[in-house]
Amino acid sequence: MATKKLSVFAICAVLAFPLFSQALQIDTVHRCLYTGVFFGTQPRQGSNDAEVEKMVDTICQLAGVDRASFQVMNARVSSVAAVTDAKGKYLLYNRGELKSLMAMRRPWAYFLLAHEIGHLHLAHSLDARKRIREEAEADRFAASVVKKIGDFTSLDVLLEQVEAFPYSYLAAYPFKERKTGISTGWNTAEALNKGLSFGNNPSDVENSPLPRFKKSGCPKECTLNTRRFEGCAVLGDINFRICRALDKQGYTDRRYFAVKNGFAIVTAAEQFRAAPALSSIAGNNRWLDYPPRPSFDGVWDYFSKMFFPDPTYFRVFVFVVTNQSALEYEPGCVSVDGCKEWLQRGGNVLPDYLAKQSVNGHSVRGLVYEFRAEESNKQAHEECRLSARAEDHLQKAGILDQIKK
Numbered sequence: 019m020a021t022k023k024l025s026v027f028a029i030c031a032v033l034a035f036p037l038f039s040q041a042l043q044i045d046t047v048h049r050c051l052y053t054g055v056f057f058g059t060q061p062r063q064g065s066n067d068a069e070v071e072k073m074v075d076t077i078c079q080l081a082g083v084d085r086a087s088f089q090v091m092n093a094r095v096s097s098v099a100a101v102t103d104a105k106g107k108y109l110l111y112n113r114g115e116l117k118s119l120m121a122m123r124r125p126w127a128y129f130l131l132a133h134e135i136g137h138l139h140l141a142h143s144l145d146a147r148k149r150i151r152e153e154a155e156a157d158r159f160a161a162s163v164v165k166k167i168g169d170f171t172s173l174d175v176l177l178e179q180v181e182a183f184p185y186s187y188l189a190a191y192p193f194k195e196r197k198t199g200i201s202t203g204w205n206t207a208e209a210l211n212k213g214l215s216f217g218n219n220p221s222d223v224e225n226s227p228l229p230r231f232k233k234s235g236c237p238k239e240c241t242l243n244t245r246r247f248e249g250c251a252v253l254g255d256i257n258f259r260i261c262r263a264l265d266k267q268g269y270t271d272r273r274y275f276a277v278k279n280g281f282a283i284v285t286a287a288e289q290f291r292a293a294p295a296l297s298s299i300a301g302n303n304r305w306l307d308y309p310p311r312p313s314f315d316g317v318w319d320y321f322s323k324m325f326f327p328d329p330t331y332f333r334v335f336v337f338v339v340t341n342q343s344a345l346e347y348e349p350g351c352v353s354v355d356g357c358k359e360w361l362q363r364g365g366n367v368l369p370d371y372l373a374k375q376s377v378n379g380h381s382v383r384g385l386v387y388e389f390r391a392e393e394s395n396k397q398a399h400e401e402c403r404l405s406a407r408a409e410d411h412l413q414k415a416g417i418l419d420q421i422k423k
């Protein structure tokens with residue numbers, strides 16, 4: 019009996035040793051654990067799996083993700099996880115769990131990996147306080163990736179599996195809400211696919227795979243100096259310069275819309291300091307979180323129950339790239355819920371047919387929508403009386419200086 023115990027122990031030790039040889043030297047505080055709640059002790063690292071790595075490569079290629087921007091590690095996690103620390107970004111996976119998923123439900127294994135890669139690619143903080151917004155974005159990213167891979171026969175089949183598989187953040191972010199993000203990601207990918215195969219015409223906004231952007235309300239507006247876009251040959255180059263500047267200043271959450279012969283980029287609503295500062299608020303109160311919790315009555319109710327020094331100002335930046343002299347206008351005010359909807363409806367990427375269009379008399383307009391939440395009732399409304407110019411907003415937000423060759 020004693021010998022048997024000992025030999026079992028010996029076999030386990032021999033098996034375990036090469037699989038998990040060393041503790042991961044990473045800080046796991048900022049993370050998304052798809053299943054399971056804790057790492058327990060420091061996760062240990064094992065040898066990587068070539069097939070999993072290949073799946074990761076496929077996802078990166080399809081989604082335009084820089085594969086070298088994160089490390090992939092077989093580690094003791096319950097399924098998959100994304101972690102960021104001061105030294106880098108990590109995609110962790112449980113080799114045994116993923117192998118069995120790959121054998122039984124390969125499309126689902128792709129979804130799990132894509133969800134975590136989404137967190138890393140979208141530069142998420144993986145801070146528990148930003149959980150809902152970042153989970154929604156990772157879901158949307160993953161849904162658009164699996165739609166492109168094409169293994170899921172339908173959105174319903176994907177949703178069935180999402181609902182059936184355990185998920186760590188279900189209490190904060192229930193399935194009913196996840197459905198929205200996942201459906202948006204799937205439908206956007208579908209629309210882009212269709213758009214490409216139909217050979218889109220950039221002046222045909224009606225049939226663009228992107229939703230249409232129309233100016234409304236009272237945004238402040240300016241035209242950016244053309245020197246900032248010197249050397250840009252196609253619209254994709256202009257897009258690159260704007261996005262690089264937005265990334266540097268933390269505006270990673272944004273969406274694409276169609277305008278005649280061009281496109282618009284809309285950023286998430288951000289809290290800012292009133293004039294003359296006009297700078298972004300530091301820390302976690304900067305971004306409007308969405309979607310709101312079901313127990314709150316809309317996003318502003320949700321916001322009003324968080325701590326804010328009052329009154330509170332929010333702004334949304336829109337960059338419009340077109341060669342048209344006037345923007346389409348729709349009368350009426352813009353609500354913050356309207357802006358939230360922009361983020362839910364817009365495309366995640368600039369479609370190829372637009373990115374490849376030659377620059378031909380195009381200019382870049384910067385629009386700034388301002389909102390104010392009153393101290394008395396915390397009701398937010400579009401603020402048309404503020405005197406700050408669009409240039410000042412762009413300057414003080416640090417965006418303008420970053421748009422350069």
Ligand SMILES: [Zn+2]
Pocket residue numbers: 050051052133134137152153156
């Ligand atoms: Zn996640």
